[in-house]
Each structure stands twice: as C-alpha cells, then as structure tokens.
Amino acid sequence: MSNDLVGIPLAARALQAHAGLIGVLQPIAFVVVSMVLFYALRHLFFTMNRLFGRQRHPYLDITQAYWPSVTVVIPAHNEEQVIDQVLERMVAVDYPTDRLKILCIDDRSTDETPAILDRFAGLYPDRILVMHRPMDALPGKAAALVDATALVSGDIALVFDADYLPGPGLVKQLVAPFFDPEVGGVMGRVVPYNSDTNVLTHLLELERSGGYQVDQQARANLRLIPQFGGTVGGVRVAALRSIGGWNPYALAEDTDITYRLAIAGWQVAYQNRSECYEEVVESWQARYRQMRRWSQGHNQVLFRHLLPLLRSPHVTRRERIDGVLLLGIYAMAPVLLVGWFVLYLLWLCGDNGSGLLLMLAVVSYGTFGNAAAFYEIASAMRLDGERDKVKGVPLILIGFFVSTYAATAGFLAAIGDVVRPGRVRWQKTPRYRGQATGTPDPAAPAPP
Numbered sequence: 220m221s222n223d224l225v226g227i228p229l230a231a232r233a234l235q236a237h238a239g240l241i242g243v244l245q246p247i248a249f250v251v252v253s254m255v256l257f258y259a260l261r262h263l264f265f266t267m268n269r270l271f272g273r274q275r276h277p278y279l280d281i282t283q284a285y286w287p288s289v290t291v292v293i294p295a296h297n298e299e300q301v302i303d304q305v306l307e308r309m310v311a312v313d314y315p316t317d318r319l320k321i322l323c324i325d326d327r328s329t330d331e332t333p334a335i336l337d338r339f340a341g342l343y344p345d346r347i348l349v350m351h352r353p354m355d356a357l358p359g360k361a362a363a364l365v366d367a368t369a370l371v372s373g374d375i376a377l378v379f380d381a382d383y384l385p386g387p388g389l390v391k392q393l394v395a396p397f398f399d400p401e402v403g404g405v406m407g408r409v410v411p412y413n414s415d416t417n418v419l420t421h422l423l424e425l426e427r428s429g430g431y432q433v434d435q436q437a438r439a440n441l442r443l444i445p446q447f448g449g450t451v452g453g454v455r456v457a458a459l460r461s462i463g464g465w466n467p468y469a470l471a472e473d474t475d476i477t478y479r480l481a482i483a484g485w486q487v488a489y490q491n492r493s494e495c496y497e498e499v500v501e502s503w504q505a506r507y508r509q510m511r512r513w514s515q516g517h518n519q520v521l522f523r524h525l526l527p528l529l530r531s532p533h534v535t536r537r538e539r540i541d542g543v544l545l546l547g548i549y550a551m552a553p554v555l556l557v558g559w560f561v562l563y564l565l566w567l568c569g570d571n572g573s574g575l576l577l578m579l580a581v582v583s584y585g586t587f588g589n590a591a592a593f594y595e596i597a598s599a600m601r602l603d604g605e606r607d608k609v610k611g612v613p614l615i616l617i618g619f620f621v622s623t624y625a626a627t628a629g630f631l632a633a634i635g636d637v638v639r640p641g642r643v644r645w646q647k648t649p650r651y652r653g654q655a656t657g658t659p660d661p662a663a664p665a666p667p
Contacts, residue, residue, distance in 0.1 A: 251558030265437035281395040288318045288373030296326040298381035325351040326363045361472035364465045377453035384496040396488035403458035403485025407451040407493035423499040428599035443541040445489035449473030471516025478524040484533030514549040514629025521546040552626035
C-alpha cells in the first residue's frame with residue numbers, strides 16, 4: 220500500500236479531531252461573549268437611567284430632627300500618618316455631642332498610632348474611646364469590627380477608614396436614611412483627593428466616579444441593592460445584631476454585610492451627595508494587592524451567599540437578578556481570560572467566527588468590575604462637571620489588564636479558601652499623605 224493511501228485515513232482522523240475541537244470551543248466562546256455583552260448592557264442601562272431616568276434622593280430633606288445616638292468606629296492599624304487628621308475632622312462634625320461617640324480601634328499597631336489615639340482620648344474623654352487589640356488577635360478589619368461591637372453604644376454604627384476626611388455635615392447625611400425603619404445599612408460617596416499625583420491615581424478617580432456617580436446611584440434609583448463599601452457608611456445596630464454581627468473571617472466585610480442584610484430583608488440606602496475624601500493608592504504594586512484582596516473577599520461572598528440570596532423570600536426578583544450579577548463581577552476576570560484563550564484557539568483552527576475575539580477585546584475590558592465602562596465614566600464626568608477629565612478615559616485600558624490579572628488571582632485564592640476555610644491574610648494598604656503635593660491641610664476647613 221502506498222504512503223499516499225495510508226495518509227488518507229490519518230488525514231481524515233485529523234480533520235475529525237479538528238472539527239471536534241472547534242465543536243467544543245465554539246459553545247464556550249458563545250457563553251463567554253454572551254456574559255460579557257450582558258454585563259455591557261447592564262452598564263449601559265445604568266448609564267441611561269442615571270442620565271435620563273428619575274433620580275431618587277429621598278433623604279436629602281432631613282436636616283432637622285431628633286438625631287439618634289451614633290458610634291463612629293475607626294479601625295486603625297499603623298495609621299500614624301493619617302489618624303490624627305480624621306479625628307480632628309470627626310470631633311468638629313455638626314452632630315449633637317451628647318449623641319456622638321467615636322470609637323477608635325488600635326488594631327495591633329506597632330507605630331505611634333496607639334499614642335496618638337490615647338492623646339485624643341485624653342483631650343476628648345467624653346467623646347473618644349480607644350480599644351487596644353492584643354498583638355495575637357485575629358488580623359483584619361472585620362475581626363477588629365467584631366471585637367469593637369461590644370463597645371458600640373447607640374442606634375447607629377458608622378465606619379470610617381483612618382485615611383478618610385469627612386466634611387462637617389457628613390454624619391447627619393449618613394444617619395438621615397435610618398429614620399426609614401426598613402433601612403439597615405447606608406453608604407455615602409467616596410471621592411479621591413490625591414488624583415493629581417500620577418496616572419494611576421487619575422485612573423482611580425475616573426473609576427470611583429463611574430462606580431459611585433453612575434453605578435451606585437442607578438441601583439438606588441432602580442431600587443436594587445446599593446453596596447455598602449466598608450467605609451463612609453454604616454449599619455443599624457439592631458440589624459447588625461439580628462444577622463449575627465460581622466464575619467471575622469471575611470476579607471470583604473462590606474460586601475458580606477450588604478448581602479446578609481439584603482437576604483434578611485433589610486434595605487441598603489445610598490447617599491450620592493454625601494461625599495467623603497479618600498487617599499487612593501499611588502503605586503501599581505499596591506493597586507495589585509488591593510484588587511487581589513477585594514476580588515478574593517468578593518468571591519468569598521459569592522460562594523457563601525449566592526444560594527441564600529436566590530432562596531430569600533425577602534428579596535424581590537429585580538434585586539435577586541442584579542444581586543447575582545453584582546456577586547459575579549470579580550468572577551468575570553477568569554471568565555474573560557478563558558474566553559480570550561478559547562477564541563485564540565478558534566482563530567488558530569481557522570474558525571470563521573474568530574472575529575468574536577475583536578468584539579470581546581473591545582467590549583469586555585470596559586465591563587469588568589470596578590473598572591466601569593467608558594460610557595459610565597464619561598457620564599459621571601459630565602454629571603460632576605469635569606468634562607476635561609474625560610480625556611483620560613482611554614487609559615482605563617492600562618488599569619484593566621492589571622485588574623484582570625489581580626482579580627483572577629483573587630478568584631483562585633477564594634477557591635482555596637473554600638478548600639481550606641478559616642485562613643485570614645490581611646495586607647495593609649500603604650499611606651502616602653504628607654509625601655505628595657496637594658495633601659489636604661487638616662487644620663483647614665473641610666471640603667464642601
């Protein structure tokens with residue numbers, strides 16, 4: 220038998236294998252592209268609602284009331300660079316002094332943070348309380364909040380990170396939604412103040428604008444589930460205790476508490492005009508670690524609360540759909556990587572539908588997680604009156620690839636947490652205040 224005749228069945232088997240591979244890859248590509256487009260339409264729908272829909276700000280008119288008792292909780296782990304400034308702002312807020320307590324958590328600090336906190340407690344003994352956690356305590360912000368819960372007095376617990384700079388009216392604005400008995404949590408808007416430092420901080424300002432000005436406000440307009448962001452917000456103490464308190468092992472205690480409140484039937488309110496000023500990270504290495512932790516924590520909540528959310532009788536259909544989509548945001552990073560790889564293999568196999576690769580590349584990077592889509596960010600800049608900053612929107616692509624890699628690493632770490640639960644690895648976000656120009660003067664009036 221000639222070599223040509225022997226090669227015919229071999230070639231036929233190769234063609235069959237080739238066709239079989241394409242038959243396996245095409246459905247995967249279809250699912251990935253469909254998911255990406257669905258998230259893109261979600262962002263577009265939120266943007267249209269924010270630009271042209273009816274805007275809900277139901278608690279803005281509450282300026283005079285018998286204000287409830289409030290405890291402001293400020294966790295601090297090695298925060299000597301920033302802690303004094305937030306405390307100076309906090310003791311100057313416009314809130315009845317007999318109904319406001321400031322609980323500072325010295326979370327295993329090894330710098331001058333404990334001394335600074337004790338000094339402020341000495342200056343304001345009736346208003347500031349300091350709790351020193353032992354060095355062998357469970358690490359992490361959530362664990363610190365668990366330990367502090369026993370010392371929280373009053374009806375409302377507000378949480379502020381140590382690097383934030385609140386304005387004088389912020390506490391009243393965050394407390395106002397709690398006059399609604401259905402509200403269990405509230406979230407204000409976060410605005411970076413160091414956005415002019417470098418390209419990264421400028422990109423993070425764009426990201427925050429899209430996420431809060433458009434995404435969060437649209438979810439509030441549509442009566443979905445705005446997300447408590449872990450700072451510049453708070454919870455009703457009765458609601459917190461009714462759901463079992465903070466989860467000490469949660470890396471994303473904010474997302475965890477958001478979904479536990481929703482599953483139990485509590486509403487989360489968003490106050491878009493209640494702004495607080497934060498220091499965003501200024502290095503790509505810190506950004507990677509931050510995104511990885513956020514992704515790991517968010518995906519922990521996905522694995523833990525997806526089924527309870529779907530089964531909860533207290534969650535409406537629209538809340539359930541959007542809640543699932545919000546839970547899946549960080550999981551989209553590995554989905555995208557799988558999609559790119561599959562579409563590349565289809566292109567190598569000569570599949571005529573490989574043009575989907577271009578569509579995925581163009582659409583997908585603007586639909587991932589906190590890197591809100593072009594149209595969300597551009598719309599946020601327009602709403603904020605910052606049209607000149609739209610020029611930086613194309614640079615979001617740079618941050619997208621870093622975020623995708625970090626979020627994928629976080630997703631894999633979350634899977635590891637399912638296999639080996641109970642591990643807590645907390646990495647502190649670095650502080651830069653005092654190192655860069657344009658740093659706010661703590662003695663100056665608070666931003667409007």
